[in-house]
Amino acid sequence: MSTETSAVPPRAVAPEPRARAARRVRLLASDTLYYAVMTTISLVYVVPLVWMVMSSFKTQQQIFDSPWSLPTSIDLSVLTTAWERGGFGTYVGNSIIVTTAAVVAILVFGAMAAFALSRLNFRFRGFFLVFLALGLLLPVQSYFVAQSSLLNAIGINDTLWGLIIPYIGLGLSLAVYLLKAYLDTLPRELFESARMDGCGDLRMFGALVFPLIRPGLATVAVFSILSAWNEFLLATLYIQSDENKTIPVGLVAFTGRYATDYPMLFAALSIITIPMVAIYVIFHRQVTSGITEGTLR
Amino acid sequence: MKPSSRWTPYVLVGPAVAFFTFVVGLPLLGTIGLSFASWTGTNRPKLVGLDNFVRAFGDDVYRGAYLNTFIYIVATLVLEVAVGFALAGLVSVKGKRTGWYRITFFIPVMLPMVVIAVLWSFLYSDDGGLINSFLGAIGREDLQRVWLGDPSTALLAVCVVSGWVYAGFYMAIFYAGLQRVPQHLLEAARLDGASEWDLFFRIKVPLLRGLTEVAVLLCVTGAFSTFDLFYVMTNGGPDHATEIITTYVVSTVFRDHEVGYGAAMSIIMTVVVVGIGLVYARLRRGGGVDLEY
Numbered sequence: 001m002s003t004e005t006s007a008v009p010p011r012a013v014a015p016e017p018r019a020r021a022a023r024r025v026r027l028l029a030s031d032t033l034y035y036a037v038m039t040t041i042s043l044v045y046v047v048p049l050v051w052m053v054m055s056s057f058k059t060q061q062q063i064f065d066s067p068w069s070l071p072t073s074i075d076l077s078v079l080t081t082a083w084e085r086g087g088f089g090t091y092v093g094n095s096i097i098v099t100t101a102a103v104v105a106i107l108v109f110g111a112m113a114a115f116a117l118s119r120l121n122f123r124f125r126g127f128f129l130v131f132l133a134l135g136l137l138l139p140v141q142s143y144f145v146a147q148s149s150l151l152n153a154i155g156i157n158d159t160l161w162g163l164i165i166p167y168i169g170l171g172l173s174l175a176v177y178l179l180k181a182y183l184d185t186l187p188r189e190l191f192e193s194a195r196m197d198g199c200g201d202l203r204m205f206g207a208l209v210f211p212l213i214r215p216g217l218a219t220v221a222v223f224s225i226l227s228a229w230n231e232f233l234l235a236t237l238y239i240q241s242d243e244n245k246t247i248p249v250g251l252v253a254f255t256g257r258y259a260t261d262y263p264m265l266f267a268a269l270s271i272i273t274i275p276m277v278a279i280y281v282i283f284h285r286q287v288t289s290g291i292t293e294g295t296l297r
Numbered sequence: 298m299k300p301s302s303r304w305t306p307y308v309l310v311g312p313a314v315a316f317f318t319f320v321v322g323l324p325l326l327g328t329i330g331l332s333f334a335s336w337t338g339t340n341r342p343k344l345v346g347l348d349n350f351v352r353a354f355g356d357d358v359y360r361g362a363y364l365n366t367f368i369y370i371v372a373t374l375v376l377e378v379a380v381g382f383a384l385a386g387l388v389s390v391k392g393k394r395t396g397w398y399r400i401t402f403f404i405p406v407m408l409p410m411v412v413i414a415v416l417w418s419f420l421y422s423d424d425g426g427l428i429n430s431f432l433g434a435i436g437r438e439d440l441q442r443v444w445l446g447d448p449s450t451a452l453l454a455v456c457v458v459s460g461w462v463y464a465g466f467y468m469a470i471f472y473a474g475l476q477r478v479p480q481h482l483l484e485a486a487r488l489d490g491a492s493e494w495d496l497f498f499r500i501k502v503p504l505l506r507g508l509t510e511v512a513v514l515l516c517v518t519g520a521f522s523t524f525d526l527f528y529v530m531t532n533g534g535p536d537h538a539t540e541i542i543t544t545y546v547v548s549t550v551f552r553d554h555e556v557g558y559g560a561a562m563s564i565i566m567t568v569v570v571v572g573i574g575l576v577y578a579r580l581r582r583g584g585g586v587d588l589e590y
Binding site for chain 2: 045067121128135140148168201229262273289296
């Protein structure tokens with residue numbers, strides 16, 4: 001497409017003025033073409049999202065009759081109506097509780113295990129390492145059937161604990177793996193000199209390791225937050241009562257209840273999407289690297 | 298390093314191992330055990346040997362789920378990995394100045410899949426849906442259809458959504474890889490008079506081989522464990538046209554209460570996924586990888 005825009009092979013002799021002008025015109029043309037193509041591709045992403053938000057401000061009739069038109073007026077009260085009628089306060093609250101609890105536990109327990117597995121010699125270290133790495137290899141599908149019975153048996157199905165505990169277990173493998181890889185790159189003198197000064201393992205973890213691995217923790221946090229926030233399979237299987245639903249499950253319940261009320265549905269989708277997109281645009285660098293590094297591990 | 302006392306390492310790994318055992322370890326053993334049993338979830342489990350496995354291999358819906366997964370894999374290799382690669386190539390032409398494009402392409406990746414599934418169900422809707430109305434506007438009414446309700450288009454329609462979501466993800470990893478291509482290689486090639494086109498296909502693409510192999514593995518194994526999109530958009534319908542392994546396992550276990558049978562189907566899938574991963578890892582060891590992520 002625009003193959004010769006950014007790099008012009010350096011030449012020993014400066015080109016003649018006319019040739020330079022011709023090149024500038026060509027550059028401009030290929031630049032324009034480039035941005036035209038990129039913008040067209042972007043529309044494939046932007047149009048559905050804008051359509052979603054715009055449709056929430058239209059009437060049912062307008063959505064059907066003129067799907068491409070802009071709403072005649074923007075009345076934000078439709079968003080608050082959807083929020084209240086759908087009981088999204090409860091869902092959002094539950095998602096915040098579940099995500100926070102799971103992510104804090106993943107970071108603390110994951111960092112503790114990563115420190116021991118990376119820096120300390122002890123029996124069964126290799127076994128624990130392989131055991132925890134199983135979580136990276138196995139899909140959720142290999143164990144969720146019995147997991148639901150297990151949660152049933154101890155009576156925490158259909159409670160927030162019934163999501164928090166599985167999310168912790170699911171997130172730990174990745175956390176341990178990433179943080180251990182991070183710790184492995186640090187010089188051993190750092191730990192040995194602390195030991196010489198009489199620093200025990202637990203104090204070393206709190207005072208030295210936890211602050212040191214902060215960049216690794218950030219990656220794990222971003223990945224874990226989004227995984228817990230967006231998780232649907234376990235949440236839809238384990239949670240039945242409305243007061244314990246998280247956002248994704250609550251949204252599906254909402255689409256069932258208001259299946260024919262299109263403006264309401266689009267308003268609900270917008271309520272969930274707009275804040276997430278806003279946060280993402282602010283922290284896009286952290287979000288992108290958190291997701292890609294977390295998935296590639 | 299020697300631990301400061303004999304028990305501290307176990308204190309440190311203890312919580313992680315305990316949670317992991319409870320959430321993954323025991324349920325994995327339990328699922329394996331259940332796969333040899335007949336159980337409704339409430340009665341006494343009864344051992345039935347390999348019956349569940351025999352039944353799974355003869356189950357047309359289950360075998361169809363693998364065919365659908367295979368189609369989904371082929372489609373998403375193109376729509377996610379190849380498109381993502383192309384997008385990465387496009388944004389890398391202007392590098393830093395394409396920030397907004399990169400941000401835009403990545404938006405669906407971080408949104409809940411449920412939101413995307415509901416949104417796209419509307420886009421595909423036969424009544425007021427954006428896609429049919431777009432086709433109408435450009436005078437191609439002949440192409441309009443009930444995308445998700447027609448067994449011949451439903452699976453492909455879901456694949457397109459998957460591509461819409463994950464192309465941005467693969468773009469991000471390929472773009473990160475492209476940024477790591479050593480500048481001195483590119484400059485040397487430029488001095489030799491290579492065009493940007495040559496640089497991309499002769500230097501960058503070969504260097505991204507390792508990353509591409511990882512992406513393909515991710516796309517293939519990810520396809521087996523996909524769920525949200527299919528469950529919300531079609532739940533396996535119409536007439537099992539979009540049935541994938543997990544939607545079938547979920548309806549078998551949680552609707553029909555055939556826990557043992559569902560467990561057996563899960564275990565077969567696990568063997569397939571882990572098998573693909575291990576075979577792939579062995580194959581890859583042969584090729585040189587220059588730009589590991």
